[in-house]
Amino acid sequence: MKLNILSRMIGLAAAGFFSAAVPVQAADTYPDRTIQMIVPYAPGGTTDLAGRIVAKAMGAAFGQSVVVENKPGAAGSLGVGQALRSVPDGYTMAVSGVSSTMIHDLLGRELPYDPKKDLNAVAYLGSSGMVVITGNNSGLKTLADIIERSKKEPGSISFGSAGNASPGHMATEYLASMAGIKMTHVPYTGDSALMTDLMSGRIDFATVGIASVFSHMKAGSVRPLAITSAERISTFPDVPTVAEAGDLAGYEADIWNLLVLPKGTPAAVDQKLNQTINQLMREKGVRESLLEIGFTAREMDIAEIQNFIQTEREKWGKVIRESNINVE
Amino acid sequence: MDLISNLAIGFETALTAQSLFYAFIGCFLGTMIGVLPGLGPVATIAMLLPITYGLDPVSALIMLSGIYYGAQYGGSTTAILINLPGESSSVVTALDGYQMARNGRAGAALSVAALGSFFAGCVGTLIIAAFAPAMTSIAFQFGPAEYFALMLLGVVCAVVLATGALLKAIGMVIIGLLLGLGGTDITSGVTRFAFGIPELSDGINFTVVAMGVFGLSEVIVNLSTPQGREGMLVNKIDRLYPTRAEVRESMPAVLRGTFLGSILGILPGGGALLSSFASYSLEKWIAKDSVPAFGRGNIRGVAGPESANNAGSQTSFIPMLTLGIPSNAVMALMIGAMMIQNIQPGPQVMSSNPQLFWGLIASMWVGNLMLVILNLPLIGIWVRLLTIPYRLLFPVILLFCVIGVYSLNNSVFDIWMLMIFGVAGYVFRKLGCECAPLLLGLILGPMMEEYLRRALIISRGDWSVFLTHPISAGLLLASAAMIVVASVPFISRKREEAFVED
Numbered sequence: 001m002k003l004n005i006l007s008r009m010i011g012l013a014a015a016g017f018f019s020a021a022v023p024v025q026a027a028d029t030y031p032d033r034t035i036q037m038i039v040p041y042a043p044g045g046t047t048d049l050a051g052r053i054v055a056k057a058m059g060a061a062f063g064q065s066v067v068v069e070n071k072p073g074a075a076g077s078l079g080v081g082q083a084l085r086s087v088p089d090g091y092t093m094a095v096s097g098v099s100s101t102m103i104h105d106l107l108g109r110e111l112p113y114d115p116k117k118d119l120n121a122v123a124y125l126g127s128s129g130m131v132v133i134t135g136n137n138s139g140l141k142t143l144a145d146i147i148e149r150s151k152k153e154p155g156s157i158s159f160g161s162a163g164n165a166s167p168g169h170m171a172t173e174y175l176a177s178m179a180g181i182k183m184t185h186v187p188y189t190g191d192s193a194l195m196t197d198l199m200s201g202r203i204d205f206a207t208v209g210i211a212s213v214f215s216h217m218k219a220g221s222v223r224p225l226a227i228t229s230a231e232r233i234s235t236f237p238d239v240p241t242v243a244e245a246g247d248l249a250g251y252e253a254d255i256w257n258l259l260v261l262p263k264g265t266p267a268a269v270d271q272k273l274n275q276t277i278n279q280l281m282r283e284k285g286v287r288e289s290l291l292e293i294g295f296t297a298r299e300m301d302i303a304e305i306q307n308f309i310q311t312e313r314e315k316w317g318k319v320i321r322e323s324n325i326n327v328e
Numbered sequence: 329m330d331l332i333s334n335l336a337i338g339f340e341t342a343l344t345a346q347s348l349f350y351a352f353i354g355c356f357l358g359t360m361i362g363v364l365p366g367l368g369p370v371a372t373i374a375m376l377l378p379i380t381y382g383l384d385p386v387s388a389l390i391m392l393s394g395i396y397y398g399a400q401y402g403g404s405t406t407a408i409l410i411n412l413p414g415e416s417s418s419v420v421t422a423l424d425g426y427q428m429a430r431n432g433r434a435g436a437a438l439s440v441a442a443l444g445s446f447f448a449g450c451v452g453t454l455i456i457a458a459f460a461p462a463m464t465s466i467a468f469q470f471g472p473a474e475y476f477a478l479m480l481l482g483v484v485c486a487v488v489l490a491t492g493a494l495l496k497a498i499g500m501v502i503i504g505l506l507l508g509l510g511g512t513d514i515t516s517g518v519t520r521f522a523f524g525i526p527e528l529s530d531g532i533n534f535t536v537v538a539m540g541v542f543g544l545s546e547v548i549v550n551l552s553t554p555q556g557r558e559g560m561l562v563n564k565i566d567r568l569y570p571t572r573a574e575v576r577e578s579m580p581a582v583l584r585g586t587f588l589g590s591i592l593g594i595l596p597g598g599g600a601l602l603s604s605f606a607s608y609s610l611e612k613w614i615a616k617d618s619v620p621a622f623g624r625g626n627i628r629g630v631a632g633p634e635s636a637n638n639a640g641s642q643t644s645f646i647p648m649l650t651l652g653i654p655s656n657a658v659m660a661l662m663i664g665a666m667m668i669q670n671i672q673p674g675p676q677v678m679s680s681n682p683q684l685f686w687g688l689i690a691s692m693w694v695g696n697l698m699l700v701i702l703n704l705p706l707i708g709i710w711v712r713l714l715t716i717p718y719r720l721l722f723p724v725i726l727l728f729c730v731i732g733v734y735s736l737n738n739s740v741f742d743i744w745m746l747m748i749f750g751v752a753g754y755v756f757r758k759l760g761c762e763c764a765p766l767l768l769g770l771i772l773g774p775m776m777e778e779y780l781r782r783a784l785i786i787s788r789g790d791w792s793v794f795l796t797h798p799i800s801a802g803l804l805l806a807s808a809a810m811i812v813v814a815s816v817p818f819i820s821r822k823r824e825e826a827f828v829e830d
Contacts, residue, residue, distance in 0.1 A: 164517035192596040
């Protein structure tokens with residue numbers, strides 16, 4: 001903790017030193033040098049791909065290169081923390097996700113930043129749904145089957161996710177609390193063990209990001225039961241939403257990404273980034289590239305993003321209170 | 329014969345000028361990054377992923393897999409020459425390979441590693457071609473209980489077959505297991521032993537520890553003696569290639585290693601990782617009286633694990649190609665590359681894209697051949713590298729260590745960790761403790777815990793699963809047998825000379 005305070009003090013000192021110089025160059029010349037975009041996950045994942053798509057388009061729009069740097073660790077909070085502690089001049093930013101924006105904080109985990117105070121979200125980079133899948137040999141054919149069996153024998157159904165308090169775990173607990181059922185959570189650390197156990201029937205179902213099982217769904221090697229988004233997706237129009245399949249009106253759980261900068265960044269820079277990215281989201285190329293990896297683009301201004309964060313925070317806070325997700 | 333006609337399709341694809349070109353680029357890049365310690369295939373493939381968008385899928389995958397097995401080859405080069413394993417699999421190679429280099433047999437170690445890998449690669453390729461679909465069922469047989477039993481056997485092997493004193497080996501495994509406790513608890517999400525340092529919340533990175541206790545501590549040891557500072561091998565290089573006796577000794581080790589690696593490689597939950605450790609243990613058990621002793625430069629200790637590791641890295645393609653399940657981070661990136669090309673990995677690849685499937689398999693063989701051709705002449709150059717005075721060589725080693733470690737997570741913190749473990753490794757050596765059991769404990773500890781707890785969650789807390797599942801029961805029985813075999817001479821105080829303190 002001491003180290004944290006110290007590094008934050010150094011950060012603040014540096015910020016004070018540099019911020020004197022920042023307003024001079026202001027927004028009309030921004031950006032006049034290379035921008036660093038931190039992706040807080042290992043290369044190759046969907047967040048990384050999404051970040052790279054946006055970074056490339058931003059680079060073209062600004063005429064300055066936007067360099068993606070992968071800084072994995074602590075479920076995304078390490079990289080986000082690094083960006084939020086950097087000099088607030090608009091040249092260091094990070095892609096944050098549901099976990100690093102709020103879930104870690106709601107669970108009371110120790111973070112290198114305070115999402116409520118330090119986080120300055122300037123753009124919405126798209127959302128992706130999750131999907132409830134079973135193995136092909138499973139006797140559970142619909143989401144209603146899962147709910148029905150869990151009502152009869154609480155805890156008898158086991159589900160896998162990418163880890164404790166991962167979006168898949170949260171989404172399933174949300175479902176369970178709405179349906180009034182109890183299921184057994186089996187956390188995994190990687191896709192391979194999860195998929196092997198799912199396909200061989202060791203676990204009953206799993207809730208994972210659509211992008212990560214897209215190929216399995218297309219190949220027919222797993223059976224999709226329901227999509228966690230509010231609407232069905234065009235690639236699999238026959239797969240119902242959780243709200244439809246489980247008769248749980250109002251259910252919606254998505255994975256989303258935001259572009260975040262440190263607090264204290266000049267407002268003009270925030271606005272310029274917001275407008276540029278919204279502009280990019282309107283472009284067909286960017287939209288389609290994002291869609292290919294399962295992300296739906298959406299334009300939001302900064303006030304809308306703040307409202308969005310607030311709504312999501314309330315929703316997940318409630319899920320955490322009502323279910324048994326906790327850090328003991 | 330289906331197999332023949334399929335392979336014919338494959339070679340037609342793999343032997344086009346374009347495929348050969350990308351296979352060469354992949355192998356070359358792979359060898360280079362493998363030789364640079366710490367720079368792994370994952371980072372390289374991730375960097376190259378955007379380039380593959382523009383290539384046709386076959387070329388893209390051929391190049392990526394070339395990088396993957398090229399890196400395996402290159403990784404053993406630094407392990408042998410300067411005791412610097414960049415990957416888990418080359419930790420084992422460093423044990424006897426580096427000792428061989430000190431005895432002036434670096435050339436022999438490198439060529440046996442290359443040829444053993446080539447042989448294993450050929451067998452692995454044939455296995456994929458002939459049995460891929462049939463062998464996928466093995467992967468499904470392995471649930472958490474089976475993996476736990478397999479990992480336990482690995483730890484027991486590490487202890488029982490360690491060189492020096494048994495007690496020290498047990499101590500080092502335990503230290504490794506304890507180090508592995510740090511990080512986020514998977515089941516509850518609690519952070520353990522992070523001391524408020526966010527960088528520690530994912531546990532201690534294996535590569536950092538390996539490079540510290542092996543590579544960095546080696547540098548310290550060398551600098552601490554006058555002859556070490558001069559350069560150790562100036563006058564000691566005799567013939568470059570193995571002697572007939574060495575070849576005779578290596579052959580059976582290569583065969584056994586290939587067999588073990590082919591089987592373990594299929595398991596996506598860390599099987600390939602175990603294959604080189606398993607092979608080393610097996611060799612040591614079979615040839616325990618051979619001279620020089622294991623750990624002192626025995627060529628079987630290089631031949632077996634290197635073959636196992638390469639066979640394993642070949643067969644680890646099986647779960648990816650047939651199930652779309654990646655067995656490691658590189659495979660996950662390759663699946664990403666396939667998806668970008670709009671190819672859905674899974675059992676249907678074989679029928680929907682036969683050119684791609686069989687072409688990739690054929691190109692694996694081509695790539696292995698290329699690596700041998702690329703590496704055998706290089707051996708002379710590598711060995712000559714050792715004649716460079718150490719005072720010039722060691723700053724370069726340090727520099728690459730630091731760059732490599734930084735590139736893992738783009739984190740300066742890891743460089744500090746490297747230094748801490750370098751010093752720790754030096755202390756362990758002075759105390760006569762081997763670091764290989766520590767690394768095995770560090771790798772296997774967290775995995776064992778994960779599988780144990782998962783097995784118990786799925787069984788709802790019923791411990792009998794470990795005995796009612798036949799594979800798990802068999803592996804546990806084997807572990808128990810090994811402990812009994814090892815402890816009988818220990819108890820009667822008649823342990824052989826080789827087991828006792830050096």
